[in-house]
Structure formats: C-alpha cells, structure tokens
Amino acid sequence: HGGRENLDAVAFLQEMNATVYRRAPGVVTIAEESTAWDGVTRATHHTGPGGFGGLGFGLKWNMGWMHDSLSYVQHEPVHRKYHHNEMTFSMVYAYSENYVLPISHDEVVHGKRSLVSKMPGDWWQQRATTRAYLGFMWAHPGKQLLFMGQEFAQGAEWSEAHGPDWWLLDPAYPAEPDHRGVRDLVRDLNTAYRHEPALWQRDTDPAGFTWIAGDAADDNVLAFLRHDADGTPLLAVSHFSPVVRHDYRLGIPESTPAWHEVLNTDATRYGGSDIHNPHPVKPEPHPAHAHPTSLRLTLPPLATIWLRPA
Structure with a gap:
C-alpha cells in the first residue's frame, strides 16, 4: 500500500503462529525482534493502529530494556545517577507487548565482554553488581533469558569453540565459591519466582x-x-x-x-x-x-x- 511493509512476510508469520498455536497447544513462539513493529505479540485477528493484524507471537525480546539496563550498570556507581532513566524507561512501554528480558548473545561476544566483566570495580564489586542486576531483572515485568555462562559469572566471553567454562565450578578451582555463589543465586531466584505469584501472575497487566x-x-x-x-x-x-x-x-x-x-x-x-x-x-x-x-x-x-x- 505504498509503505515499506512486506505484506507476504506479515501474512506468513500470522499464518505460522496461528497454525502452531492451534495445532500444538502449550507451545510458545518467541520473536527475537529489534524494531518498533506494532503488534508482534498481538493476536492475529486483532488489528492495530497500522491497519495490520497482530503477528501472533507469544513473546518478544525487549532489546530496549537490555541495551538501557546494561548501559546503566556499566557506569561507575558515582555516575549512575546521571543515567537513572535508563533503568526506569522500560516501564513506559512495558505493557505494549509480551516481553522477554534478554541478555543477548550479541552483547557478550566480539569484544563486548561477558556480563560480569562489564561491571566496574574490583572482582567483589563486579559479582555484587551482577547479583543485584539479576535480582532486578527477575523482579521486573517480563520473562528472563540469560546467555550461557552468565548463570555462574563466567569472566571470559562466550566461545562457540568450547562452550561454557564449567571448570569454574570445579571444587578444586580456588575461585570456585565466587562462581558457585552466583549460580546458587540464580537457582534461588528461580525458586522464589515460582513461589511468588506477584512476580508473574499479572505480568502483562x-x-x-x-x-x-x-x-x-x-x-x-x-x-x-x-x-x-x-x-x-x-x-x-x-x-x-x-x-x-x-x-x-x-x-x-x-x-x-x-x-x-x-x-x-x-x-x-x-x-x-x-x-x-x-x-x-x-x-x-x-x-x-x-x-x-x-x-x-x-x-x-x-x-x-x-x-x-x-
């Protein structure tokens, strides 16, 4: 209709999602999507402001939350007050879609450093900030998605050549308690999340x-x-x-x-x-x-x- 939208692609995604959800109840389709396309997680039969029906995905990656929050925690604490809005802005649009809060693979490779290595300060402060960030992430509206190695504070970037550095959790490794502490926190975050309906029961409300x-x-x-x-x-x-x-x-x-x-x-x-x-x-x-x-x-x-x- 004179716009940039690919009508065939829209129709294909709508048909794909409608068919998947109809034929396989209980599945979830998730869009790794980084534009401002309206209605990625809206039902296919609901028409949005742009005149298109929803694409019908169950969830969509919240790339804005990821970039803003990672930008905030990478600042030295004394400078964070000047970037406070980076942690609050996500709530302006939090209910426009059904969101996943992702720590994307793109953010922990190609010299961008692993999650714990992004944090300023000494090793204790890096781990503490990572734990605080994970606690904030699990409490924020949306679903949580970590990348491999983040759940035990792997310091090196991800490498497809050898996978996560599981040896960091070997009891013979001197710093093993440091990594086990973050792993245990992620376990307890998941356990507490399951037992606290306030964290998920009204996630899209x-x-x-x-x-x-x-x-x-x-x-x-x-x-x-x-x-x-x-x-x-x-x-x-x-x-x-x-x-x-x-x-x-x-x-x-x-x-x-x-x-x-x-x-x-x-x-x-x-x-x-x-x-x-x-x-x-x-x-x-x-x-x-x-x-x-x-x-x-x-x-x-x-x-x-x-x-x-x-």
Missing part, C-alpha cells in the same frame, strides 16, 4: 506494578511493588551503590502489618557481605512516597532485596 521510588537517582535506588491476583504485594529494592544505606525509608501500603525478606543478593552464601534486615520489618506511621506508612530499611551495597508481607 499494568495494575500488577507500582513504583515506590522510581526517581531516587542520587541514591542509585529503584523500588517498586509487584502485585498478585489478590493484590498481595512483593517489594523489590535494588541498590546500585557500593555503600550501606541505613534507615532508608520507603512508603508501603497501610494494610500490611509486617514484612520479611524473601531474597537478598548480598547473602554470604552468594558471596555477599551478609547485611540483612531484621525479621520481621514492621511499618512505621511515617508517610513516604504517597503512602501513609513506611518501612525503615538497611540497604546492602550493590544488592537487590525482595520483601513480602509476613
């Missing part, structure tokens, strides 16, 4: 997400609530500074009597400094962030914590 502190750029803090179908919240707090923040106040809904940590990426078993909050954390009648009550938390350095009502 804007009502399932609420910012608490999306503008704390000077503190390098991002805090938000995820809500399950019954409205039960989970509070995710990511802190990307290498200092401990004591008595950090975050507003929370008034109806929650007490909260406890369900995950802390700074735990000793992950290689962290083991700075925790007491169990339980009780709200105080001190207004903050448009809520009548608030929690007074200790934020570990370069860490993500999850809390839920006790």
Whole structure:
C-alpha cells in the first residue's frame, strides 16, 4: 500500500503462529525482534493502529530494556545517577507487548565482554553488581533469558569453540565459591519466582506494578511493588551503590502489618557481605512516597532485596 511493509512476510508469520498455536497447544513462539513493529505479540485477528493484524507471537525480546539496563550498570556507581532513566524507561512501554528480558548473545561476544566483566570495580564489586542486576531483572515485568555462562559469572566471553567454562565450578578451582555463589543465586531466584505469584501472575497487566521510588537517582535506588491476583504485594529494592544505606525509608501500603525478606543478593552464601534486615520489618506511621506508612530499611551495597508481607 505504498509503505515499506512486506505484506507476504506479515501474512506468513500470522499464518505460522496461528497454525502452531492451534495445532500444538502449550507451545510458545518467541520473536527475537529489534524494531518498533506494532503488534508482534498481538493476536492475529486483532488489528492495530497500522491497519495490520497482530503477528501472533507469544513473546518478544525487549532489546530496549537490555541495551538501557546494561548501559546503566556499566557506569561507575558515582555516575549512575546521571543515567537513572535508563533503568526506569522500560516501564513506559512495558505493557505494549509480551516481553522477554534478554541478555543477548550479541552483547557478550566480539569484544563486548561477558556480563560480569562489564561491571566496574574490583572482582567483589563486579559479582555484587551482577547479583543485584539479576535480582532486578527477575523482579521486573517480563520473562528472563540469560546467555550461557552468565548463570555462574563466567569472566571470559562466550566461545562457540568450547562452550561454557564449567571448570569454574570445579571444587578444586580456588575461585570456585565466587562462581558457585552466583549460580546458587540464580537457582534461588528461580525458586522464589515460582513461589511468588506477584512476580508473574499479572505480568502483562499494568495494575500488577507500582513504583515506590522510581526517581531516587542520587541514591542509585529503584523500588517498586509487584502485585498478585489478590493484590498481595512483593517489594523489590535494588541498590546500585557500593555503600550501606541505613534507615532508608520507603512508603508501603497501610494494610500490611509486617514484612520479611524473601531474597537478598548480598547473602554470604552468594558471596555477599551478609547485611540483612531484621525479621520481621514492621511499618512505621511515617508517610513516604504517597503512602501513609513506611518501612525503615538497611540497604546492602550493590544488592537487590525482595520483601513480602509476613
């Protein structure tokens, strides 16, 4: 119709997805797609603003989230406050498609460095930032996709010639605990994710997400609530500074009597400094962030914590 769209390609993808989902219930098709094409995950019979029906994919890679968030964490902590929007912008469009949060193969090869090697600082800070980033990623709306070796902090780039560096997890290797800590965190993130419906039950519903502190750029803090179908919240707090923040106040809904940590990426078993909050954390009648009550938390350095009502 005078545009750049390939009508045959659109029709082919629509027919492919409609046929796959009709003939094989339970499958998921995922588009590794990096343009702003509207309706990649919209149903094929729903027409969008461009006049085309949806392409019918189940999920689509969120390349914007990947580039923005990786750009943020690669900055030195003192400079991150100038790039805070790179961690919050994804929520502007988070519900325009059904998204996967990918750490793409393209970002960890050809001299771009592995995930843990992208992080600034010494080896401890690199691992801590990686753990905090993974905790943020698992709490963010969308599905999670890691590339091989990222789940145990492989320092070298991926090579198709020999696969992941599994020897890093050999107990005979001196630094094995460092890599085992990240591997154990990924395991526990998956376990906690399964048992916390707030993290997935309303993944494509804007009502399932609420910012608490999306503008704390000077503190390098991002805090938000995820809500399950019954409205039960989970509070995710990511802190990307290498200092401990004591008595950090975050507003929370008034109806929650007490909260406890369900995950802390700074735990000793992950290689962290083991700075925790007491169990339980009780709200105080001190207004903050448009809520009548608030929690007074200790934020570990370069860490993500999850809390839920006790």
